[in-house]
Amino acid sequence: ETGVTQSPTHLIKTRGQQVTLRCSSQSGHNTVSWYQQALGQGPQFIFQYYREEENGRGNFPPRFSGLQFPNYSSELNVNALELDDSALYLCASSRPLDSNEQFFGPGTRLTVL
């Protein structure tokens, strides 16, 4: 088990709603990356936060946004939910000064109805 925690574990929303997912990074890690994993697919990079600033973004629309707090925990916000947003959302923490080794949390399973 990594020291990365995520909440909630599962979430059911309806189309058009907004959702906030939370992640606490492993102790000593100051970088959090968010990934979306659709069923049967590999994780896709959404964005990364480093020292409370967005530091790189994948091919996701602006309705996907995030925050990082001074304690390095992070939030992923998704507005105007669509059916295709149903996926496992993973956060990974890392300490870039050491390496690019990223340690994943258990994920939040989001279902959009």
Next chain:
Amino acid sequence: QQQVKQSPQSLIVQKGGISIINCAYENTAFDYFPWYQQFPGKGPALLIAIRPDVSEKKEGRFTISFNKSAKQFSLHIMDSQPGDSATYFCAASRDFGNEKLTFGTGTRLTIIP
């Protein structure tokens, strides 16, 4: 140029046999190649990683073979056990802090008695 191609999609191996999963990448800037193991309902767990300064890395029953000229790398699981049944993902990135991971599509491995 950011793709990582993984094969096979699924693999069935008898207990005690060798499981082999292959990946190929296109971006020659990649220089960090981790493998992740994922059980149903869990986040990916870092299994083993290699950097291109070596052609092989072994940790217990798990070995990565790396061919820089062919831009290919593979995971070998020796003496495969039923507990190894999981989905395996290869990934690649630059070995530089704050780099996103580009994942393969995954291989579902089943070890049969």
